[in-house]
Amino acid sequence: MSQDQGKTEVKPMKIDDILQRDVWDVDLEPHITVDSSKCEKCPTKPCLYLCPAGCYILAGEKVVFSYEGCVECGTCRVICPMNAITWHYPKSGRGIMYRFT
Ligand code: SF4
Structure with missing residues (x-):
């Protein structure tokens, strides 16, 4: 009898x-609101690479932000070098509802 019999295989899930x-x-x-006048002067734009939900995209030279898919991690608030982001949690009961099953 194999030692693996009866064990459930756990596969890691991808973020998507x-x-x-x-x-x-x-x-x-x-x-979340973004001061685009500050974004224009930002040399590195780390929000484009570090937001896990892809809420920041580049359209031409301009950073475009959409809050709808935000997972409320707070990363953009911390990493913005221009202090361009005003960040609050959504109103109670709104925003993301995590499902852990
Ligand atoms: S809080 Fe996290 S998920 Fe939401 S916009 Fe900022 S980096 Fe993206």
Whole structure:
């Protein structure tokens, strides 16, 4: 009898698969605002690379932000070198609802 019999194989999940299980109740009022005049002067734009939800994209030379898919990690608030981000949690009951099953 093999030692592996009866054991459940656990496969690591990718971030995209994990996020697809979550649901959002998006507030009409954004919980994050970005001062685009400061973004224009930012030489590195780390938000483009470090936001796990891809909320920041580059359109031409301009950073475009959308808050709807935000996972509320707080990364952009910490890493913005221009202090361009005003960050609050969404109103109670709004935003992402994590599903851990
Ligand atoms: S809080 Fe996290 S997920 Fe939301 S916009 Fe900022 S970096 Fe992206």
